[in-house]
Amino acid sequence: MIKEAIQYIVGLGNMKIEKVGEQNFSTDRLYLIEDPTPSPLQVRSLSGLVEYIQSEFDKDEFIQRMIHVVSPTEVVAFSSFNGNYKRNDYIEANAMLPAFTFDRFYDSEDFNIKLQSAFVKNDDRDIMLKVVGNIKEEAVQTVGDDGVSQSVVAKTGVATVGNVLVPNPVVLAPYRTFVEVVQPESEFIFRMRKGPECALFEADGGAWKLAAMRNIKEYLEASLAQEINTGKVIVIA
Numbered sequence: 001m002i003k004e005a006i007q008y009i010v011g012l013g014n015m016k017i018e019k020v021g022e023q024n025f026s027t028d029r030l031y032l033i034e035d036p037t038p039s040p041l042q043v044r045s046l047s048g049l050v051e052y053i054q055s056e057f058d059k060d061e062f063i064q065r066m067i068h069v070v071s072p073t074e075v076v077a078f079s080s081f082n083g084n085y086k087r088n089d090y091i092e093a094n095a096m097l098p099a100f101t102f103d104r105f106y107d108s109e110d111f112n113i114k115l116q117s118a119f120v121k122n123d124d125r126d127i128m129l130k131v132v133g134n135i136k137e138e139a140v141q142t143v144g145d146d147g148v149s150q151s152v153v154a155k156t157g158v159a160t161v162g163n164v165l166v167p168n169p170v171v172l173a174p175y176r177t178f179v180e181v182v183q184p185e186s187e188f189i190f191r192m193r194k195g196p197e198c199a200l201f202e203a204d205g206g207a208w209k210l211a212a213m214r215n216i217k218e219y220l221e222a223s224l225a226q227e228i229n230t231g232k233v234i235v236i237a
Contacts, residue, residue: 023084035082040089046180046216049075049093050223053233058090065090067220069237072177072212073097075220095178102188105197108132120173120183128170128190135196169203177212181219184211213237 017033018025024033043049053065067077073095079088098118106114112132119125170190173183186204217237227233 032084034084034086037082037086037088038090040076040092043091043093044096046075046093046178046219046223049077049091050220052091053077053224053227064232064234066234066236067224069213069216069220069235072209072216075178075216093178097175097177100174102200102202105191105193105195105199108135108196108198111198118175120175122171122173122185124170125172132198135192170200172200176208178216178219181212181215184208184215 016026026033041052043052049067053067065077065079067075069075075093076089077091079090081087100114100118112129115125115129115132168190169187171185172188173185175183177183186202186208189201189203191199191201214237217235220235221228224233224235228235
């Protein structure tokens with residue numbers, strides 16, 4: 001062990017740097033010495049990313065920046081690749097969203113709160129709130145043979161109760177992307193079961209993601225119009 005350690009130390013003294021093409025290598029085992037890349041700045045909003053780009057804080061580090069809308073919740077700004085064919089990611093925006101799990105049943109009280117805090121107000125949301133907010137703690141009844149339509153026992157007046165048809169499918173706009181852009185609406189299957197418990201199941205095949213990314217791209221193009229027109233910024237989705 002001691003002999004090997006001495007040989008290693010001696011070898012360090014004899015190590016040289018050789019240039020092969022445009023890259024530098026060490027002679028010991030020709031380890032690649034890579035150009036350093038920065039850790040991306042983390043922000044939680046599109047406006048923060050726009051402010052960073054417009055500030056030109058790192059203007060000496062790069063000339064042209066590309067902004068990539070990776071997903072409805074992630075946007076990254078980076079430069080062209082360096083000598084090691086690696087890109088410099090300068091800033092990354094990740095959306096801060098309320099928690100809601102689709103394909104999971106909530107008790108009626110929690111579901112009522114989630115509808116009001118995690119969804120944009122629209123007609124179908126208001127109808128669901130009326131049903132869920134007035135439901136009695138009795139068994140959910142399935143009506144029809146299609147397995148889709150349901151009715152529940154709920155208050156239909158000040159002092160009366162009766163069977164109420166559960167709306168289905170419903171068109172809702174959950175907060176699923178950055179709050180600076182319009183939240184895309186999509187269809188959901190609304191189901192209830194004994195408890196009572198409620199759940200929403202996505203029914204648009206993920207098409208809302210493309211709409212959300214398009215909305216993000218349009219927001220960035222409008223906010224960074226001057227930078228785009230001068231060729232400093234490119235936006236892709």
